[in-house]
Amino acid sequence: MIDALPLYVPAIPFALVLGLAIVDSGLNPLVGWSSSPLVFGGAAQLTLITLLGSGASTLAAIVAAMVVQARHLMYSAALAPVFQRQPRWFRWFGPYLLIDQMFALSILRAEDEPDAFRSYYLGAASLFWSFWMITTAVGLFIGPVIPAEWSLGFAVPILFLGLLVMGIDRWPKVVAALVAAAVTFVFAGLPNRVGLLVGALAGLLIGVVVERWRR
């Protein structure tokens, strides 16, 4: 369980920026923070909060955040055989805590005894969960104190770019990301931030086409 701690360190700036973004967005801080226990996923929370705060339609913000979470389908499928050996209550409760870090740790312990796996999973996940609740709340209190001239809001696109770059393992993904960014730029004037969805869809299509053509 202690071996999970280093994995939390990269999440600290993320949690603080999320707290600042909640303050920046003008949303009710408590409503913004409620995404920590309810969604419990930094990228989706940041997407939802920044879009809701920047005048996107509620629907566009929801769709974008849902798409960001789609990678969890792969985690769920990959871990399904491991969870088959677990009691029913844990099969229902465990997935609530299935963030990126928990997936990385769980896959390494897939061969553990079911009881050992479960206590490890619950131990590491409750550690992540408590830290996330606390650090995102700390960001709420730091937010109003930081001078606006520092433009710390610019940390949000940098974080998204970091997530993007670290997930790239082959060049068609670079093409997909560049097309998505360019199309979003062109359609930036569309109302309700719909340009984001148009751009993401364009990137997705090009990525899949390039991948197929490459084979």
Add this chain to the structure above:
Amino acid sequence: MASVSDFLAVLVVGVSSYVSRSIFIVTLARRAIPESARRVLDYVAPSVLGALVVAVLIGPTGEVTLGAPELAALAAGGVVAYLTRNHLITLVTGMTVFWVIRALV
């Protein structure tokens, strides 16, 4: 009333988040994701994140704030993220480049 609709949005994303994490574990344990769907899913993250980097720079009137400080910071952040795979170093480098270039131009 805006708070109510914001909270509902959080709730909807929370539920869909849980569903995407639990669906195979709770209900479809013996089914796998078909290869073709897996290939599409693989491109969701880079596409959405690429679009998001630009989307969060769009101002209230639809103009994109993308001048020299932003471009330099994103370029530096991208290179550092690729080399270090570390969010903290990426964030510090990106913000520093942003502040320095902004002070210069």
